Amino acid sequence: MQRYFNFSAGPSMLPLEVLEEAQKEFVCYADSGMSVMEMSHRSKVYEDIIFTAETNLRELMHIPDNYSVMFLQGGASTQFAMVPLNLLVGSKKADYVNTGQWSKRAIAEAKKYGSVNVVASSEDTVFNHIPALPATIFDKDADYVYLTLNNTIYGTHIPNDKLPDTNGVPLVGDMSSNILAEPYDISKFGIVFAGAQKNLGPAGVTIAIVRNDLIGKHQDITPTMLQYSTHAAEKSLYNTPPTYSIYFAGLVFKWAKKLGGIDYMYALNKKKAAILYDYLDNSKLFKGTVRPEDRSLMNVPFVLPTKELDAKFIKQAESLGFVNLKGHRTVGGMRASIYNAMPIEGVEKLVALMKTFEEEN
Numbered sequence: 001m002q003r004y005f006n007f008s009a010g011p012s013m014l015p016l017e018v019l020e021e022a023q024k025e026f027v028c029y030a031d032s033g034m035s036v037m038e039m040s041h042r043s044k045v046y047e048d049i050i051f052t053a054e055t056n057l058r059e060l061m062h063i064p065d066n067y068s069v070m071f072l073q074g075g076a077s078t079q080f081a082m083v084p085l086n087l088l089v090g091s092k093k094a095d096y097v098n099t100g101q102w103s104k105r106a107i108a109e110a111k112k113y114g115s116v117n118v119v120a121s122s123e124d125t126v127f128n129h130i131p132a133l134p135a136t137i138f139d140k141d142a143d144y145v146y147l148t149l150n151n152t153i154y155g156t157h158i159p160n161d162k163l164p165d166t167n168g169v170p171l172v173g174d175m176s177s178n179i180l181a182e183p184y185d186i187s188k189f190g191i192v193f194a195g196a197q198k199n200l201g202p203a204g205v206t207i208a209i210v211r212n213d214l215i216g217k218h219q220d221i222t223p224t225m226l227q228y229s230t231h232a233a234e235k236s237l238y239n240t241p242p243t244y245s246i247y248f249a250g251l252v253f254k255w256a257k258k259l260g261g262i263d264y265m266y267a268l269n270k271k272k273a274a275i276l277y278d279y280l281d282n283s284k285l286f287k288g289t290v291r292p293e294d295r296s297l298m299n300v301p302f303v304l305p306t307k308e309l310d311a312k313f314i315k316q317a318e319s320l321g322f323v324n325l326k327g328h329r330t331v332g333g334m335r336a337s338i339y340n341a342m343p344i345e346g347v348e349k350l351v352a353l354m355k356t357f358e359e360e361n
């Protein structure tokens with residue numbers, strides 16, 4: 001059985017090299033006499049795995065020393081509650097930017113714990129752009145400002161050089177679908193978090209990177225497991241962490257480091273995305289749906305003139321091993337998710353297929 005080019009938005013493609021390495025040590029890890037899945041999270045061998053993963057992630061993302069790195073459970077969606085429960089402790093007000101489905105989920109959750117002000121939104125245009133974010137829209141008195149950095153469903157992103165000036169209010173960023181894909185200056189954030197299953201490894205682990213002065217001031221009602229202080233104090237070993245997912249993410253970190261880190265990934269991702277966007281900009285049949293200056297490097301939505309043609313293209317692509325290209329139901333059309341592990345050949349061959357389709361239709 002041949003592996004497909006899998007354009008799924010998540011869980012998504014993982015580097016073949018890493019899958020094969022995990023396979024090699026699946027039954028027996030190093031000289032431990034057991035699988036990583038079978039070992040105690042308190043053992044020396046597992047501590048090496050989790051602490052090395054943290055060290056490598058810190059190196060890859062240039063995470064400053066005054067930030068804690070945590071390996072948590074519950075997906076990015078649990079962070080939608082954890083962020084307000086831990087940060088809405090001053091004025092109990094937070095500013096949210098609504099750039100799509102994931103922002104909306106985060107907004108709905110935060111409303112349970114304080115006062116949420118949606119300061120900008122692109123909902124009126126089905127989230128096809130990032131709204132303007134001048135410093136004047138933000139409340140100086142808010143406990144934090146919340147952004148989704150890459151909008152997986154709609155294909156927009158806020159790159160590092162467009163992060164807003166929030167008048168010193170801590171910035172919280174959902175980086176689930178572009179972590180390790182493009183560079184961000186972590187010191188500009190109070191919190192960054194990401195579920196693993198788009199760019200880091202299998203589902204089951206969520207990374208939270210939290211500035212230390214924001215840890216330990218949670219609301220009184222916050223469950224122990226949802227306090228950042230619990231996990232920061234115990235180095236993500238308060239209870240049993242998702243041991244295998246952390247191990248696998250650790251392999252992905254080593255892979256990314258070996259290739260040249262985020263700089264390498266970023267250069268390659270820009271190249272991959274440009275192949276698709278250049279074609280979309282010149283095609284008479286296929287059209288991108290996002291305002292050019294806000295285009296994501298990771299998720300590329302596009303449409304054909306009719307739903308019938310969309311369905312025909314998706315079916316044809318699938319039969320040739322290009323799978324999971326169907327767009328989100330709110331956008332329609334197609335979406336190609338081209339995370340770090342998608343090889344450039346996958347993108348080149350997809351565009352070749354689109355060209356052939358254009359000629360024939």
Ligand SMILES: *Cc1c(COP(=O)(O)O)cnc(C)c1O
Nearest residue numbers: 075076077102152174176177195
């Ligand atoms: C996938 C995704 C989520 C949800 O992640 P879960 O781990 O499934 O909870 C949240 N935010 C963004 C930007 C995503 O892409």
